[in-house]
Amino acid sequence: MILSAENYLHGLLTTLMQKNGWPVEAVTVGRPKQESFGDYATPVAMSLAKTLKKAPRAIAEEIVATLDYDRQLIAAIQIDGPGFINFRFAPGYWQSVLAEILQAGESYGHSHSGAGKKINMEFVSANPTGPLNIVSARAASIGDVLANLFCATGAEATREYYINDAGQRVRMLGYSVSSRYMALFGIDEPFPEDGYHGDYIKDLAVALREEFGDRFVKLALDERGEQLTQLALERMIRAQKETLEKFRVHYDLWFSEQSLLDGNRQQEVLTAFAQKNLSYRQEEALWFRSSQFGDEEDRVLLKRDGEPTYFLGDIAYHMDKYRRGFNQLYDLWGPDHHSHIKRMEAAMTALGYPPGSFQVRIIQQVNLLRGGEVVKMSKRAGNIIAMTELVEEVGVDAARYFFLMRKLDTPMDFDIDLAKKQTEENPVYYVQYAHARVCNILAHAQAKGITLAETYDLGLLQTPEEIAVLRKLAEFPETVSKAAQFLEPHRLTIFLQELAASFHHFYHDHRVVSEDAALTQARLRLVEGVRHVLANALRLLNISAPEKM
RNA sequence: GCGCCAGUAGCUCAAUCGGAUAGAGCAGCAGCCUUCUAAGCUGCGGGCUGGGGGUUCGAUUCCCUCCUGGCGCACCA
Helix, strand or coil, X not given: CCCCHHHHHHHHHHXXXXXXXXXXXXXXXXXXXXXXXXXXXXXXXXXXXXXXXXXXXXXXXXXXXXXXXXXXXXEEEEEECCCEEEEEECHHHHHHHHHHHHHHHHHCCCCCCCCCCXXXXXXXXXXXXXXXXXXXXXXXXXXHHHHHHHHHCCXXXXXXXXXXXXXXXXXXXXXXXXXXXXXXXXCCCCCCCCCCCCHHHHHHHHHHHHHHCCCCCCCCHHHHHHHHXXXXXXXXXXXXXXXXXXXXXXXXXXXXXXXXXXXXCHHHHHHHHXXXXXXXXXXXXXXXXXXXXXXXXXXXXXXXXXXXXXXXXXXHHHHHHHHCCCCEEEEEECHHHHXXXXXXXXXXXHCCCCCCCEEEEECCCEEEEECXXXXXXXXXXXXXXXXXXXXXXXXXXXXXXXXXXXXXXCCEEEEHHHHHCCCCCCHHHHHHHHHHHHHHXXXXXXXXXXXXXXXXXXXXXCCHHHHHHHHHXXXXXXXXXXXXXXXXXXXXXXXXXXXXXXXXXXXXHCCCCCCCHHHHHHHHHHHHHXXXXXXXXXXXXXXXXXXXX
């Protein structure tokens, strides 16, 4: 098989259109909703009806009569309904897909649709002033998988984390810790007004006392605040890294906001804006004319006191990404950063970067359900369920799978009880079970002394259940490339569910290892193909593929 | 008030960037283990796709409007 079936049909139809002088754009090929209609279908005849001023079915008949196609590949072409042209592929075609899978192995599903792209995938990037929360966990799994998907389409992808280690918030962390630290020595130091109240602050203070004793007690407040800020920061970042590592998310780069400040990189942005006359002074602050680029109003770059805003730093950071050679930037932000999308897009446009080369997706909130009730969470009350707690409670595989099941920009419910269940109700086990079952069959064959013969005949795979599995296997490359293209990892979990289902059906109806040696050989290859695709898909999701359950 | 996202089966979600009779899982009911894993399989019921207009051969999908929910509207990060 050289081309996917969809591409093959698309090519055939396009050629025909060109020959007839018809608009090529009208050609679309998709899968029919019902399998009984065939494997692929095109509504092209209906699209042409208006321009050609002919009945759709008449056009369809003309197309079918003149279409030059490979009779070995396509078994039947039929016109149905208002003018759909339905194609049914021959078993030989589906069998050739399996041959391709066996040959490609781990690389089956990979493509070149993203070749030449250098993608920067920035995700989570939470403030280092508190533990990672549930939304961070959702963003972590999605960003990680998107990067995998990009790589699978031939693009280069870098996972990047922006550390917000500068500014007022971080100082507040240090002073919060300082107050708790002093309290450990019986000294009452006022707690900062907008300080952080979580228990982790007290834990930090205790840890620092254990490591450094009373070293900071005698220091002046500012001195102590500064030193504890640095130490608290290091520990918070380290904790975040550990949490993410445990979740199987490994970043290529942790980028420090402070390093931008140290390098005075904001100045480049200010210069660029000044040269284009896109900034102005007003009320002692420096403003960017973002309203000229689709934002609701202009935004401040330098505050009245001369300090840069977070916005300015973020522009400099993204400028840096382009400078490092990336030609596509994706950011996953939390719901609280909603309003910043327009101003950042405005800034990137103003700086002349190609439209669409910078894209933000909001990872929407997660409602935790326990016992059917939404778990109320409040930052103030400090009863936030941290990412670590969730992952420890439900496990990495289940947590990742649950986050990846849903579209990323819609709020989702996370049912903790369901995720923990080791029963059929839990979707993650369904697909893992299919993989374990596949491995068990292969092990069983081996135990019976059946070795994989050099020659085998995939042409023996002809039952509806076998063809159904083959058809599903053939969808995998397309699923991967579309999931990458539309930033929709949930396509993979849906695919896995369907593939597992089609395999379970097959398993139920047919024995793999049987008296019929030739059929056994062919079916073992089918099972092997299923194993490859299940494993490849799970690997893209970074979810384990157990050999036994 | 403005902006963004959403509203689909009892519940959680799909529907391949306008296509055919809107599909899965779970929950409910009824069945299937002497066999390579029953964490599985088979069957049954279940819907005015939030309401109303419009665009066209055709709308869950696009446009307008209203209703409901979530989030966001700082010289904070």
